[in-house]
Amino acid sequence: MSLIDKSAAKIKHDREQDGDEAGVRSPLLGNGSDESEPSFRRGEHGSFIGAFSDHDDDDDRGSGYGFGEDRSARKRREAVRYLSFASAILNCLCAGSITAYSLYGHLFLSRLHYTQFQVNVVSIAAELAMYLPVPLFGYLCDRYNPGSLSLLSGVFFGVGYLVAAGCYHAGPPPSAGGSGWPFPVMVAAFVAVGAGTSCMYLSAVTTCAKNFGRGKHRGFALAMPIAAFGLSGMWQSQVGSRLLYERDPGTGGRGDVDVFRYFLFLGITLLAVGIVGTFGLRVVGEEEMIDEAVEELERSGILEESAFFQRAAVERGYGTLADDGENGQQNISSEEAEVLRTAAEDLKQREEEEEQRKKTWLLNAETRRFLSDQTMWWLAAGFFLVTGPGEAFINNLGTILGTLSPPQTSNTPPETTAATHVSIVAITSTIARILTGTLSDLFAPRSETHPHHKSHHHHHQHHDTQKQRFILPRPLLLLISALALAAGQILLASGAVQAHASPRFGIVSALIGAGYGAVFSLVPIIISVVWGVENFGTNWGVVAVVPAFGALAWGIIYSAVYQAGTAASGGSGEVGKGVGGGEGDTLCYGERCYAATFWAMAASVLVACGMWLWAWKGKGGWSRRGIAV
Numbered sequence: 001m002s003l004i005d006k007s008a009a010k011i012k013h014d015r016e017q018d019g020d021e022a023g024v025r026s027p028l029l030g031n032g033s034d035e036s037e038p039s040f041r042r043g044e045h046g047s048f049i050g051a052f053s054d055h056d057d058d059d060d061r062g063s064g065y066g067f068g069e070d071r072s073a074r075k076r077r078e079a080v081r082y083l084s085f086a087s088a089i090l091n092c093l094c095a096g097s098i099t100a101y102s103l104y105g106h107l108f109l110s111r112l113h114y115t116q117f118q119v120n121v122v123s124i125a126a127e128l129a130m131y132l133p134v135p136l137f138g139y140l141c142d143r144y145n146p147g148s149l150s151l152l153s154g155v156f157f158g159v160g161y162l163v164a165a166g167c168y169h170a171g172p173p174p175s176a177g178g179s180g181w182p183f184p185v186m187v188a189a190f191v192a193v194g195a196g197t198s199c200m201y202l203s204a205v206t207t208c209a210k211n212f213g214r215g216k217h218r219g220f221a222l223a224m225p226i227a228a229f230g231l232s233g234m235w236q237s238q239v240g241s242r243l244l245y246e247r248d249p250g251t252g253g254r255g256d257v258d259v260f261r262y263f264l265f266l267g268i269t270l271l272a273v274g275i276v277g278t279f280g281l282r283v284v285g286e287e288e289m290i291d292e293a294v295e296e297l298e299r300s301g302i303l304e305e306s307a308f309f310q311r312a313a314v315e316r317g318y319g320t321l322a323d324d325g326e327n328g329q330q331n332i333s334s335e336e337a338e339v340l341r342t343a344a345e346d347l348k349q350r351e352e353e354e355e356q357r358k359k360t361w362l363l364n365a366e367t368r369r370f371l372s373d374q375t376m377w378w379l380a381a382g383f384f385l386v387t388g389p390g391e392a393f394i395n396n397l398g399t400i401l402g403t404l405s406p407p408q409t410s411n412t413p414p415e416t417t418a419a420t421h422v423s424i425v426a427i428t429s430t431i432a433r434i435l436t437g438t439l440s441d442l443f444a445p446r447s448e449t450h451p452h453h454k455s456h457h458h459h460h461q462h463h464d465t466q467k468q469r470f471i472l473p474r475p476l477l478l479l480i481s482a483l484a485l486a487a488g489q490i491l492l493a494s495g496a497v498q499a500h501a502s503p504r505f506g507i508v509s510a511l512i513g514a515g516y517g518a519v520f521s522l523v524p525i526i527i528s529v530v531w532g533v534e535n536f537g538t539n540w541g542v543v544a545v546v547p548a549f550g551a552l553a554w555g556i557i558y559s560a561v562y563q564a565g566t567a568a569s570g571g572s573g574e575v576g577k578g579v580g581g582g583e584g585d586t587l588c589y590g591e592r593c594y595a596a597t598f599w600a601m602a603a604s605v606l607v608a609c610g611m612w613l614w615a616w617k618g619k620g621g622w623s624r625r626g627i628a629v
Contacts (some may be wrong), residue, residue, distance in 0.1 A: 099233030129194030131548030154274015156196030213533035223437020249503030274476025384606035388550020389601035390516035408479025429517030485515025493598035
């Protein structure tokens with residue numbers, strides 16, 4: 001055996017001895033027959049990763065702390081975890097800038113001379129860029145790290161908003177008779193903004209899921225960044241309207257937002273936040289998650305079917321190194337020491353490469369397991385049927401309000417405004433996200449820790465404890481939230497709000513906002529429980545893409561019914577000033593403008609409830625698989 005081989009084998013032998021003494025990682029491959037080793041169950045999500053973390057103990061154990069880790073190291077890891085949580089909240093508090101589009105969209109019409117179609121193209125391009133790449137960004141977040149995705153989001157935002165600022169400052173495009181930048185430049189800028197929104201949001205939520213998703217506060221830890229995202233557009237629009245505004249030339253008072261300065265503010269701020277997230281978003285204990293997953297794979301026999309792990313088993317066999325001299329000590333020259341150092345570096349590099357290959361293989365396997373689980377498709381289909389109507393309602397609040405009251409032809413102020421109900425939706429949505437996340441932590445069923453090692457007596461004791469607690473399963477919370485959303489749609493479709501917009505439409509907005517927000521909070525929580533957190537970015541990304549298609553479908557349906565109602569009123573509708581329109585707009589007034597749409601939306605939500613109920617209680621559902629969701 002060469003000196004390098006002997007050196008490498010010696011280093012490997014010493015590291016394995018140290019690991020055995022410290023009670024840390026087991027070898028990559030083993031027979032899995034040692035019953036004294038801690039068992040990490042396949043567990044509550046039917047996956048072979050991550051079930052070990054679904055326990056009722058302190059969160060630090062769920063973060064992958066080793067048993068031999070000293071107190072100071074645990075404190076450092078705990079500090080990193082909570083600093084990462086704060087960084088994630090900061091990311092989400094800034095990520096939703098695109099939701100303030102209505103603050104300046106009308107100025108694209110008056111200042112840049114865009115058509116209404118072009119204004120809609122800009123917003124649609126941003127929305128598609130926000131939703132469609134989510135699976136890809138989730139994949140990158142899992143395979144690399146959330147910090148890298150946060151940096152990418154900062155670049156997207158910085159480039160997007162700075163280009164948009166330049167485009168706005170240059171004036172109308174050549175197509176509108178001006179000498180400014182071409183219209184496609186503005187579209188490209190908002191595509192970057194949409195992609196940045198997706199990256200910044202996903203990096204933050206994935207960090208929280210992986211750091212807290214295996215502990216008893218997973219619901220609250222996921223609900224907080226999601227709720228913060230909902231608030232981001234509100235505070236940014238307030239900064240634009242109250243601080244970065246133009247002076248009204250007539251009165252000298254506060255006028256419209258200064259779009260150029262506002263875009264500069266957003267570009268610089270969000271670039272800085274993305275850079276902060278690069279260093280602030282850290283996943284604690286990821287190596288332990290992967291190693292514990294490998295242990296479970298060893299027990300399951302799946303490793304034996306993997307060509308990658310078969311190669312790993314062969315490559316790890318460096319042979320044995322005989323002791324030289326008394327007590328196994330060796331006297332080596334400086335040349336031999338240099339060779340030993342080179343061998344150690346080579347071994348370290350090979351181990352790092354092996355760790356990365358191992359992580360990639362495991363996450364790819366988790367993705368296949370997720371996509372092949374029929375309950376995932378029921379969950380995603382229901383999410384599509386619920387979020388589509390919710391998005392369409394929010395996007396069309398102004399025109400819906402216009403159908404509830406006769407068009408205003410005088411200076412009489414309207415009963416209520418779209419801005420009021422946007423605020424109602426945002427506030428109730430935020431409260432519902434935090435509340436449902438907290439309730440899921442307090443009352444959701446708890447799973448056993450390490451059931452392979454539980455005694456028969458302990459199992460019954462755990463079951464009795466569950467009986468003594470008030471249990472509110474997460475799927476039941478999800479169903480209640482969806483029914484609240486459906487109740488708002490039914491109230492509107494019934495005509496009870498017609499001509500009573502001021503007091504009653506607020507109830508509709510509150511019900512739909514609360515139901516919509518709660519669903520957006522509970523679905524990612526359920527995904528983290530059922531399929532684990534190791535591949536959360538990819539899994540949630542796959543499901544999170546469906547609202548884009550739902551909003552598109554229901555937006556088309558709403559528009560078609562609205563136009564049909566306009567035609568039924570005499571071909572041109574009623575002309576005047578409505579709550580959501582401007583002077584001279586063609587408006588539709590009456591139940592015929594929206595009733596059919598919202599009856600269909602309510603039916604869509606009820607169908608989604610049936611799908612979720614089947615995923616929970618049906619054949620092959622989570623309940624029958626013993627998943628404590």
